[in-house]
Amino acid sequence: MKPVAVIVGFAKIISLLTGGTVASATMKMIASATGVSKATVSRAFHAPHLVDPKTRLKIMQVAEQYNYVYNAAAGDLSRKKSSLIGVLVPGPNKSFFGTSLIAMQDKAQEEGFSLVIGNTKYDCRIEKKIVEQFQEHRVAGLILTGFLKSNEVYFYNLVRKDIPCVFTWETMADQGLNYVGFDNYDAAFRITDYLVGLKHRRIGLLVGPYSKISRAASRLEGYRAALKKNGIDFDPQLVKEREPSHIEGKEAVKEFLKIKNRPTAIFAASDTLAIGAITGLKEKGLKVPEDISIAGFDDIEFAAFCDPPLTTIRVPSYEMGKLTMKVLIEMIRGASSQIRQYDLSTDLIIRNSCAELQR
Amino acid sequence: MKPVAVIVGFAKIISLLTGGTVASATMKMIASATGVSKATVSRAFHAPHLVDPKTRLKIMQVAEQYNYVYNAAAGDLSRKKSSLIGVLVPGPNKSFFGTSLIAMQDKAQEEGFSLVIGNTKYDCRIEKKIVEQFQEHRVAGLILTGFLKSNEVYFYNLVRKDIPCVFTWETMADQGLNYVGFDNYDAAFRITDYLVGLKHRRIGLLVGPYSKISRAASRLEGYRAALKKNGIDFDPQLVKEREPSHIEGKEAVKEFLKIKNRPTAIFAASDTLAIGAITGLKEKGLKVPEDISIAGFDDIEFAAFCDPPLTTIRVPSYEMGKLTMKVLIEMIRGASSQIRQYDLSTDLIIRNSCAELQR
């Protein structure tokens, strides 16, 4: 049952009635002005070698004179192709997503595609609505970034249907989906292992909602694996699941302090949480890293400029965006329909927010 | 002379040849399946009252069954309207622009428009190219955010021509352009005046490239006016023009320290610069605000969580985005062609990075 799509299409049509006017010179016009047929004009543009240099020059001149601009929508319609790509982001204010977005834009433009962006604000219904908008504009492909688990079924249908899709930053279970991301497990493992190397054995984990976001779950696993490798027992008390925001980080860290035999280091699986945590510790009169070490995740621009500069994991945002778009465009062009999954590697960036345990 | 547009259109056509395939149920199909004409189907959607409830219901059912999705591009073509709006941003990684973007998206979707976004990376040629891409997709309108002065002439032509345009965050000289922004002059005046109220008389200004960005110029003027009002002589030595980045802020503040009779307070006309400045001061062993006061501008999310929390100017990003889109859509719908300019008001947010001058 999919009546919703129909209703939405309906509402859209109504609103279009009051949409923006469009007018411009057409091929037909410049054809008659040049004294040739529109077929020739079309050819002059997309197959110059098939047209006499003289007439071609003339056509170009007239086009220029009339300030002609190609109509991509009409072309797409005729050709039954699309030069639009839809990108779904959970909110463009996250600086790391932003970097990915820039990369996608770069690549898309390079290849002659335009980007339509929709931000979901982490709301399933909005997400659904935007995808429908995308479909009405006949996007050639879809990039899904950091979507929510709750929409899994919906997307699963979408992907299996017709539109080429690439997931990035976040993917669904272990379906055969195209995906570009990075190894969350490995990154979490390494930074946890690093903290153990600094003699910490009580290491707190401040992580995103892993029940909803699988990359958070991977980070939890990486953390546990690192503990295990070093013979440290896992203590559920030391794991706190929070939305990634400064405030949540600030509040959560205070709860960590209340634990008897409290952690000497905390791995906050997002720089935002880490910075909030540092703020919270300062409020409590504790020093980072002397009294407690804090490690982050993401390497946002600000991480190098907070106090103390944050030890964290650098995520290859730009490369991810570029690769995601590359994969999608290759799918669109039908180069190969095999499933592609990439995990780019991350870097451990050591700054000054973690220190060796003193005792 | 505008041969560039033509050449670009040409390149685009080539690339489209390898674009994405599009296929879906059409009105024609659901018409024959229902046993009516496509005109009736069309009406069933956008003028339900003109069609018999029975046939309408039947059409809807069939549409649903065939999983019909409205083709906005075709509709736009036929109606000579457009439901696409182009937004030009200088790079989506700035969190304050990001907030505006979300607002625009919200409003646009509400009104049945989709957003096509292009980021210029502060590069004139890219900017130009993207606008051409927009034109090829026949965007109904254009939002220009924080553009560069160097492109002024180009945009001036664009605006005067055909496409409805609204400028935001930044506008051109005092042409009759539609604009939504905030009062940079007033904001700079107030925060400078606030610093004077804290007994500072040597106040440094760390400002964006005011020769290129007019809002930076306004902030400079507001700063000067506040000094004048308080009988303080303007000292060119105390003004430094820098690109808004952490590093520039860090470096610039060190130069301030070299000045004999150095400033006791610095107004950094961007939080990024301010935070960089604080970092620089800490490196030099100085305390904020005890040794020197720092004020910012923008109130980015992080401003409340740095050390010390930043006294700054809050900019109504969300409201600006919403209003900008509202104005544009009204223009598109031709409600009125009169020029509209808005300056929203800002708030002075007092935190702990500025203190009264001790002596």
Add this chain to the structure above:
DNA sequence: TTGTACGCGTTATCAC
């Protein structure tokens, strides 16, 4: 209330 016929701006397939 419904159908016919044409147009929107472009491309593709034939001919010439």
Add this chain to the structure above:
DNA sequence: GTGATAACGCGTACAA
């Protein structure tokens, strides 16, 4: 090389 002509999917007089 170039020109008719028919699509592409939809809207809309106009007529029935």
